[in-house]
Amino acid sequence: MKYKLNLVGKNFTEITFLEEISNELLNKKTSILNLIQSSFSEEIKDIRTGFKTICIQWANDPSNGELKRVLKNHHPSNHPIHHNIWQIPVCYDPQLAPDLESFARLKNISNSEVIRLHTSSDYKLHFFGFLPGFMYLSGLDPRLFCPRKKVPDLSIPKGSVAIGGNQTGIYPSSSPGGWHVIGRSPISFFEAKSENPVWAKPGDSIRFKAISKEELEELNSGEAKPTLL
Amino acid sequence: MIKDLGNAKILSTGPQSLIRDLGRFGYFSIGVPVSGPLDHKAFQWNNHLLRNDPNDSQIEINQPGLKIQFDSDTWISLAGAKCDVKVNGSGTKYFGPIKIKAGDILSFGNFELGSLIYMGISEGFQTEKVLGSRSQLQCITSSSSLNKGDLLPFFTNSTPVPSNRFAKAKWDTEYLEKTEIRVYPGFDWNHEIEKILDPAFKERLHISKLKNTMAAQLEEVFPNDISPIATAPVFPGSIQLTPSGKLICLLSDAQVTGGYPRVLQIHEEDISILAQKKPGQEVRFEKLGV
Numbered sequence: 001m002k003y004k005l006n007l008v009g010k011n012f013t014e015i016t017f018l019e020e021i022s023n024e025l026l027n028k029k030t031s032i033l034n035l036i037q038s039s040f041s042e043e044i045k046d047i048r049t050g051f052k053t054i055c056i057q058w059a060n061d062p063s064n065g066e067l068k069r070v071l072k073n074h075h076p077s078n079h080p081i082h083h084n085i086w087q088i089p090v091c092y093d094p095q096l097a098p099d100l101e102s103f104a105r106l107k108n109i110s111n112s113e114v115i116r117l118h119t120s121s122d123y124k125l126h127f128f129g130f131l132p133g134f135m136y137l138s139g140l141d142p143r144l145f146c147p148r149k150k151v152p153d154l155s156i157p158k159g160s161v162a163i164g165g166n167q168t169g170i171y172p173s174s175s176p177g178g179w180h181v182i183g184r185s186p187i188s189f190f191e192a193k194s195e196n197p198v199w200a201k202p203g204d205s206i207r208f209k210a211i212s213k214e215e216l217e218e219l220n221s222g223e224a225k226p227t228l229l
Numbered sequence: 230m231i232k233d234l235g236n237a238k239i240l241s242t243g244p245q246s247l248i249r250d251l252g253r254f255g256y257f258s259i260g261v262p263v264s265g266p267l268d269h270k271a272f273q274w275n276n277h278l279l280r281n282d283p284n285d286s287q288i289e290i291n292q293p294g295l296k297i298q299f300d301s302d303t304w305i306s307l308a309g310a311k312c313d314v315k316v317n318g319s320g321t322k323y324f325g326p327i328k329i330k331a332g333d334i335l336s337f338g339n340f341e342l343g344s345l346i347y348m349g350i351s352e353g354f355q356t357e358k359v360l361g362s363r364s365q366l367q368c369i370t371s372s373s374s375l376n377k378g379d380l381l382p383f384f385t386n387s388t389p390v391p392s393n394r395f396a397k398a399k400w401d402t403e404y405l406e407k408t409e410i411r412v413y414p415g416f417d418w419n420h421e422i423e424k425i426l427d428p429a430f431k432e433r434l435h436i437s438k439l440k441n442t443m444a445a446q447l448e449e450v451f452p453n454d455i456s457p458i459a460t461a462p463v464f465p466g467s468i469q470l471t472p473s474g475k476l477i478c479l480l481s482d483a484q485v486t487g488g489y490p491r492v493l494q495i496h497e498e499d500i501s502i503l504a505q506k507k508p509g510q511e512v513r514f515e516k517l518g519v
């Protein structure tokens with residue numbers, strides 16, 4: 001395992017894994033994150049992760065020596081971790097997907113090809129960030145990679161399914177944003193007042209299923225839940 | 230002891246007066262920001278003087294216009310910016326504890342120095358708690374700020390604050406006039422960034438109009454062609470460099486991850502200095518060693 005430790009200020013230590021983003025890296029990172037949390041439960045004020053990093057904010061002086069020892073003694077487990085596969089309904093009707101047509105033109109493919117490609121991948125949930133309940137997903141078909149908009153939209157509606165750069169994601173609440181909106185999902189991705197505000201966890205897979213506008217309206221009228229496959 | 234509740238009613242408010250406690254911990258993994266006070270120093274002082282728990286909630290006020298009426302006796306305390314505060318229309322002291330009688334109206338006028346004032350209350354406001362914190366934030370609490378007509382519950386029969394406690398305590402406003410902010414090299418610091426940011430340690434920098442509870446952007450531009458990073462953690466006090474050359478200083482309500490290089494990290498104690506600055510005001514960066 002190749003990584004570097006980066007010490008910032010008096011109380012931050014960031015572990016950066018020196019490899020490309022992959023499902024293997026995600027599994028490794030998850031197991032190390034759990035190990036660090038259990039080994040330093042008293043010492044950690046805050047711990048956050050990104051695609052290739054785990055960053056610790058220490059409550060007091062950093063325990064970097066001890067951290068190095070824990071990382072050195074870490075052996076990746078051979079036990080496969082159980083991950084869920086979730087199916088998310090998405091309506092790709094241009095009325096709810098304001099950027100679908102311009103996006104398809106940019107990529108020089110048809111609307112239906114955008115939808116076909118977007119619904120044929122399994123996306124891996126790496127971590128939450130940006131907004132409460134926003135999932136960072138890998139697995140977008142390279143044919144759908146597209147630079148973010150030069151001028152971000154002031155308000156992208158809740159449930160918007162969008163593409164930016166080499167990523168796809170869903171806005172769990174309305175927010176300004178620079179991604180191209182290609183669909184809308186009726187599912188709730190974050191419930192602050194629920195005991196479990198989110199239903200997925202890092203390592204889980206997400207699949208999108210195309211639904212009609214009528215199906216979307218029907219789901220909108222009830223409490224739409226993702227389907228566990 | 231059974232505790233009785235009184236209410237403080239918001240008669241009027243400027244934008245963005247809101248409830249804060251020390252914030253949410255343990256929910257970063259689902260993308261929830263910390264939302265602690267922007268100025269920890271002022272917040273801590275009030276709770277200390279009121280003999281409160283350090284986490285007891287207060288109101289963070291960043292615009293004139295808040296008018297609040299109490300229906301029961303209590304103690305409040307003021308710290309942070311120097312603001313023209315009146316009790317029932319008469320001027321009162323700028324800082325420290327104030328005895329409140331049932332029916333009293335407290336109004337916040339112009340800010341003479343600084344941009345954030347904190348009003349603590351004996352045992353804190355007993356407002357809605359979501360994910361372990363009363364700090365108001367969009368997508369988390371029912372409302373993202375205080376609104377006219379809101380009733381903020383507080384305990385009326387709490388232990389009286391002994392008056393001798395305040396005899397010597399004096400709120401030091403020196404930090405409100407300070408411009409030096411100590412910064413550490415950030416998570417993505419390297420030689421290239423060091424060169425790009427060299428002028429940032431020699432020039433006066435200015436707070437732009439783009440300042441809110443999530444971040445304060447600086448006016449100055451540092452042209453660069455640094456690539457974005459794989460999305461990585463950010464914290465209050467992290468400073469990001471955008472492709473257009475702007476420096477974004479993250480504050481309490483900032484998102485938990487970001488894709489811009491994290492070039493600097495503000496010394497924890499100096500975030501209060503930055504948070505108290507108004508758009509147009511000057512700051513200077515003082516670089517600390519690795």
